[in-house]
Amino acid sequence: MNKYNINDYERPSVAADIVTFGISTEESSNKRHSHIKKLKLLLIKRKEQPFAQQYALPGGFLRKGETIEQTALRELEEETGVENIKLINSGVYSAPDRDSRGWIISVSFLALSNTVSLKSNEASDAYNAQWFDFSYDESNDIIRISNSDEEFEIKYENGKALPNNLAFDHAQIIYDAFMRLKDEVIYHDIVFDLLPDLFPLSELQQIYTIITGIKEDAGNFRRKVKDKVEETDEFTSNKAHRPSKLYKKRVKEY
Amino acid sequence: MNKYNINDYERPSVAADIVTFGISTEESSNKRHSHIKKLKLLLIKRKEQPFAQQYALPGGFLRKGETIEQTALRELEEETGVENIKLINSGVYSAPDRDSRGWIISVSFLALSNTVSLKSNEASDAYNAQWFDFSYDESNDIIRISNSDEEFEIKYENGKALPNNLAFDHAQIIYDAFMRLKDEVIYHDIVFDLLPDLFPLSELQQIYTIITGIKEDAGNFRRKVKDKVEETDEFTSNKAHRPSKLYKKRVKEY
């Protein structure tokens, strides 16, 4: 720190990359069955070199006068139209050769969208952004990311994500961010940031299970989360079964 | 990301700041009592402006060709002589006005020293580095950092650490890093990185308790960690009580 003059040394470009998760609701063709929740990841198709036409995380460069969180929110909005999300810093990637354009380090964010963002689905052509299905195979430690055209697998060995068709080191960034998400869901009740304000408990459990891999009896799960949620007077309707009461996250008082 | 030329925009300086925790052993004057373990934090006294003569985290600037982790390890060694430590990224601080010298963002690391570093204590004059006592008052959410001359309190309100006599935004960085440490100790068995290779279970528990605030019956604690440690044939000696078997961390097999 001593004798360092900030003009004496070359400085890196600093970027933010955003790993955005959301929940989609897909109506089953069989009306007897309930809708199914899926975990989704937001990617963009790159237009420019390097990795042109390949998929990458949305992201961009830190500008003077803003924080890196502001960078992340700004770039996410510009590139995908997604707004109103919770950000959690999930890593810093600084290998000198990670970007062929030059010396660029990246600060990654885990981002959780609490609304099923129709906006960006409709506008995905304009934005070049796509929500991909996301799943994690716990027993083999493999992440699968797919849409109707493409499929990416992220395998993990010796502490590193193996290279795949995703741009840059984004496979690694996604792997790390998902592991962080899993941790935060299990230990810090962050599931609620993936849900709308009002939700039935079955929906809470579905998403909890998708992310953590922890399957549980519905009745027991209901009791376990009882002190973390509050009842409302709202109910679901139009389902081929008993309506379910809607709950909201309980806000702690001090 | 599109149309961005990395030479078009001004770039920030990037620094690493390191929040280093270690464990000291202090022999009690009363020989009947056992030695007492204390949690310590490593700080340096700044020689230059800004904040000259005030205490700060060790840290320094990212150089071309190295990763930010390498920066952290290099600066820690240069400024304090401390080596062989585990690093965990604990945040990124990028408020534009956080450093009066200019546009400097900081990547912070939680660092755990598994040896009671006598080297840097002896050499602390040369290095201008000091190990401070560190304690966390859970019920008031206050961190206290002190040595024989100085005392710093870190109070937390509305999601932010209140300013104190530590340099820059280092109060905030320390607060965040300690909370991360607590989490990692409770959920991910990271206590072992603060211990030597061989240790009695009482020592493991002491440190676990200091950090987490979780007090427990010694017998019950012993049973709880049984599957995380392995017995050795070594024993402590020269204590005014029954010798304790030394254990080591169990390494998982696959």
Place this chain on the structure above:
DNA sequence: TCAAAAGTGTTTCCAATACACCCATGG
């Protein structure tokens, strides 16, 4: 012989699990 911490045994109790069963709705 005593204080202090190491270490084991045992009882109690609570919370996680399993599972049976009723409810409400649309098909």
Place this chain on the structure above:
DNA sequence: CCATGGGTGTATTGGAAACACTTTTGA
């Protein structure tokens, strides 16, 4: 009226907590 998921009640059980008690050492 039946399939489906919502929702409650209850018995079981495994592990956490409490605590009594023995062991081994140096002072």
